Amino acid sequence: MGQFIFLFVAAFLAGVLNSVAGGGSFISFPALLFTGISPIIANATNTAAIWPGTVASGVAYRNAFTMEAKRLFPPLIVTGIIGGVVGARILLVTPQATFMKLVPWLLLGATLLFAASRRITAWIRAHHRGNGNSLRLMAVGFFLELLIAIYIGYFGAGVGILVLALLASLGVDDIHAMNGLKNVFVSLVNGVALIVFIWNRVVLWPQTLIMIAGSTIGGYGGAFYAQKMKAEHVRRLVIVVGFGMSLYFFIRR
Numbered sequence: 001m002g003q004f005i006f007l008f009v010a011a012f013l014a015g016v017l018n019s020v021a022g023g024g025s026f027i028s029f030p031a032l033l034f035t036g037i038s039p040i041i042a043n044a045t046n047t048a049a050i051w052p053g054t055v056a057s058g059v060a061y062r063n064a065f066t067m068e069a070k071r072l073f074p075p076l077i078v079t080g081i082i083g084g085v086v087g088a089r090i091l092l093v094t095p096q097a098t099f100m101k102l103v104p105w106l107l108l109g110a111t112l113l114f115a116a117s118r119r120i121t122a123w124i125r126a127h128h129r130g131n132g133n134s135l136r137l138m139a140v141g142f143f144l145e146l147l148i149a150i151y152i153g154y155f156g157a158g159v160g161i162l163v164l165a166l167l168a169s170l171g172v173d174d175i176h177a178m179n180g181l182k183n184v185f186v187s188l189v190n191g192v193a194l195i196v197f198i199w200n201r202v203v204l205w206p207q208t209l210i211m212i213a214g215s216t217i218g219g220y221g222g223a224f225y226a227q228k229m230k231a232e233h234v235r236r237l238v239i240v241v242g243f244g245m246s247l248y249f250f251i252r253r
Helices: 002-020 027-034 039-060 071-091 097-117 117-127 135-154 160-169 175-199 205-228 231-252
Strands: none
Touching: 002 027, 002 039, 002 205, 002 231, 027 039, 027 097, 027 205, 027 231, 039 071, 039 097, 039 175, 071 135, 071 175, 097 231, 135 160, 135 175, 160 175
């Protein structure tokens, strides 16, 4: 019971962070590890726990898709399905000990991406010259989509900024359309990966259901109070938590 309460609170906080600034997995994934769950099963369970929230976010943006954004749906779907399956399969064949050694590096890399997200986005926008229709650029973009999808299926934390930067380079300029496409893409990849995880029976459902409830309540509350909160303060908190979790697992390793 104590573990379930702990996971509920962690998922609640993750939902709040995701609704305001992102980075909720920096809390929810380590929380599962703290309860003694093996890293690969913890990763699969975390994917199941956060998936409903990303789906809901994608649906919320359904009216924001421009014609420019809609043309990217077919390649996003194809690369998302392939990448989700490949990433999930790579995770399942990775030895537990190896993945545990990778955890601090994955958390650190995701934290650095999150910390640099604004600079990355600004750089992409400064260097984007509306050439998103170039066949060469589109081909490179879809290849990068596949790599990002594989990463999402394997781990996925901190991936949002990569997706946004890629969409900007492909010619999507409307920020609402970009966020909508990002949520749809991440939801699709995680959904496909989740099917693989469920098929291989690596999802712990009691923990998942508790965390879905916590993240849903936290996400709703976070969205409700988002305009009253200073997002920059929340971003700094996420970065501190990310670096703290990375340091903890480096020491533990």
